[in-house]
Amino acid sequence: MAKFLNTSATNYFLEELIKQASERLILISPFLRLNDRVKELLEDKNRLKIDIRIVYGKNDLHPDEVSWLRELDYIRTSFCKNLHAKCYLNEESAIITSLNLYEFSQINNNEMGIYLSRSDDPDLYRDTFEEAQRIIRVSDEVRMSLEKIKSEDTNASTTKPSSDENTKITSSKLAKILGLSTQDFLKKCIEKGYLQENGDKTHITEAGKNIGGEYKYSKRFGSYFIWPTDLKV
Structure with missing residues (x-):
């Protein structure tokens, strides 16, 4: 049965969801800003060769994120225009929440979320997974490149x-x-x-x-x- 999550519970279950991923991990969030704890967890999943998809909707990338992502072979990133959804899934569970990835472990905000499992809520999990897959399909995959940043900045300048x-x-x-x-x-x-x-x-x-x-x-x-x-x- 689906569980209601408050702020602290959302942080806890999101960390567990990432740690327990053994086949795939999908992270959908408007902002691609990751704190140290999330990076540590994703690096571990990358070492285990888990398929990771990150979909973001805001062009708020910093060079440190770009450099870090380039080194991880099993993480693919996609840009989805007008994305506002926050949804995180592995092969067995999902969280639909107000929590952005960059707010993970920051308990100053008041967040809410719903946790659901594939075994207890198969129909709800399936609908969530299918919508996540649709968002991935309509998004544009981006291969992170610091050279792209330099080129983009040069092309954007008229002086x-x-x-x-x-x-x-x-x-x-x-x-x-x-x-x-x-x-x-x-x-x-x-x-x-x-x-x-x-x-x-x-x-x-x-x-x-x-x-x-x-x-x-x-x-x-x-x-x-x-x-x-x-x-x-």
Whole structure:
């Protein structure tokens, strides 16, 4: 029988749903923003070669998500226009909820959800799975590429970039030069005061601008930052 989930229960059952996936995992959420715990769980599923589909509807990708996703062979991502549904499934259970993936484990919001299992609610599970498959079919599969971000930003600009801008590189590329993961590099920038987190967004500060950092936006791939190549953190 379907179960009602409050905020804490939604977080708990979503984590269990991801951990218990043994054949497939479908994550449908408007925003492709993943916290460390979700990334850890998905990395484990990728190591086990579980088929993972992530469908998102908002172009809010950051270079750290792009770089991270490129390294996972068994995760496929799709963009679905006008997506507002939040639904998470494995081969045995599903959750339909108000909880976005980026809000996972954040208990400040008041969320609701419904948990259902294939064994107890076969018809309801089937209808949910079929609708998830329909959303996947109408979505456009996206192969994450940092080069696409650079190309998209260049194509979107109608003015010639300055020579100073040409000497700057994205967070992920600079992180690689420094021997860091993109996520660790961004954390260090926050610690240094170059970046500031505000809810689910990360903003560049005046200190970040003063050392040469810049905020950039691509219509397709969302927000990212570029930095001088000689920046140390």
